[in-house]
Amino acid sequence: MRASILAIAAVGAWLVPTGILYWALSGDHAGILLLLLGGVTMLGLAAYLVGATRGTPPGPDDDEAAEPGAGTVDGPVPVLRAVPPASAWPALIAAGAALVAYGLAFTPWIWLPGLLFLALALAGYARETSP
């Protein structure tokens, strides 16, 4: 199993039996649930990754002898733009979220327009358009 998946599974494998032990020792339902859910979440994530990578050979990132160019495609293949264009949407989403936060503390007259602003900013972010 790949080390990254193993690390995720290890955390889950620790939390589930600990949760069961805690269940046996304690009547604290919140703690029992948190431990078991945390463990199951990690094990679920690990299981998903095992399924997703089953049958695929290790990539060059898992190959100890891989050369720097391994796995790259030469020729007329478009280079993945690692850095997307600058975007104002993240800052605008945060501004909308702050308005909602202020509105929750003060009055709906702030959070209602804040929510609208937030929805517009999220739509802009999702559509990747320039503001």
Added chain:
Amino acid sequence: MSPAVAVAHRPTAPGDPGDQPLPGIVGWLTTTDHKRIGILYVGTSFAFFVVGGLLAALMRAELAEPGLQFVGSQRYNQLFTIHGTVMMFLFAVPMATGLANFLVPLHVGAPDMAFPRLNALSYWLYVAGGLVVLSGFLTSRGAADFGWTAYAPLSDGTYSPGAGGDLWITGIALTGVASTLTAINLLSTVIALRAPGMTMFRLPIFTWTMMVVSFMILIAFPVITAALFMLLADRRLDAHFFTPSGGGDPILYQHLFWFFGHPEVYIVALPFFGVISEIIPVFSRKPIFGYKAMVIATVLIGAYSLTVWAHHMFTSGAINDGFFSGATLLIAVPTGIKIFSWVFTMWGGRLRFDTPMLYAVGFVVVFLIGGLTGPMLAVRAFDSHVHDTYFVVAHMHYVLLGTAVFAMFGALFFWWPKLFGHRLDEGLGKVQFWLLFVGSNIVFFPQHVLGLRGMPRRFADYPEGIGYETLNLWSSLGTILVALAVLLFLVNIAASARRARRGDAAPAGDDPWQGNTLEWATSSPPPTHNFHSLPPIRSERPVFDHRWGDRP
């Protein structure tokens, strides 16, 4: 790794239009480049650190002698609440996030984070959350005043009315969402964007710590976010999740808070353990001692830290003492492995005490003092004696000062050349280190004794004649040295930048410390796409290997 991702490692030509960031302040406000976002995180969290420090200085001024001199009890409550909040939520975690933003893609040999726009969103949500919290000071009743733990029912609408508390809750919720998004981004980057040959057991320890911290965030932060919204519902909608008068359970809040709150201590500490694990080998001219043991210890600390939360609740009488004492004592084992590893890395090495190394050694000393009082507090009988006294304040400040502050300064001196292309002044750095080391010990060591003598925390005043005055005065005087150290750092930044602008200082070069990890294989500062070429990766020290080749 899929071929689509693999092509991201293909070198891009300088001058490629996609390589050019927008100019000026607009470029910074709209950037999606992980290095710029990392610098923004570092700068913003340092600004919050200064704010939190000023609040602490006000508290120490008030406590320098008995009686109320500067602030009343109500304002004092606000000061310690926002001080704790700022330092935990707005400084320590985001500072680590900033370093991770800058370093993790470079460490794994990637051109950026997996989700660059999500990365920008995380940063801006963090800024928004921080400003929302601090704006509580502008409201009529002032900022939140129920402590950074916001225990119910003290934090409900009856005992803590006013908008300051609501702003605290919503602001912290925003920073929680920001941290969760960052965790997703970092995990995806490490799992999916590693360069050819960068196997998991060749990752730098810092990147391992960020990966483990990301798991912890994914488990712990949603819990506190949910608890905060339940608290807000109690305050605004009379929901009674935590109010006993309506059938709610205040102990439930404590469980939810500490299920997040104790892992939070390690979410703060682990990245800075990683920082130290990068600095010490470079200045010892040796590989890290027991690389795999360090990785396993990191995973164990992360896993154990999720099972010790209720040792903060011993005095509630509502928990299983044996379970939490045992689990807490257990966590000392992997932490001890790390300390032994740092010491044995230095042992027999050709040590160079440049400023980053001074901070690394200072970190080990300060953290060890804080760490030794941890197992003491894990014992129920002792904890009952000193609970909510200055002993606990001293313990947590030694732990967090050692990790977040000493390691932060070590990190900034170490990676400053990579961030900005010039070095910080070494002479000023060393003076600053000694001011901080001596000052912080003067501030916090006497607080152990104050706690053992029974001085409770979170009070603006204390009675005369029962042995508190002299130690409090020393503690307050030490604050002056700490403040001078921070001031000297700001002077150092300005002076070094000025020298670099005038050309009075030689450029730092790509690899000023003869480092081990991939960030030293690219220019200082790196190009937008990070690398024009990568060296072969054959160990956890690819740049060292490349520099020395097959030489023994």
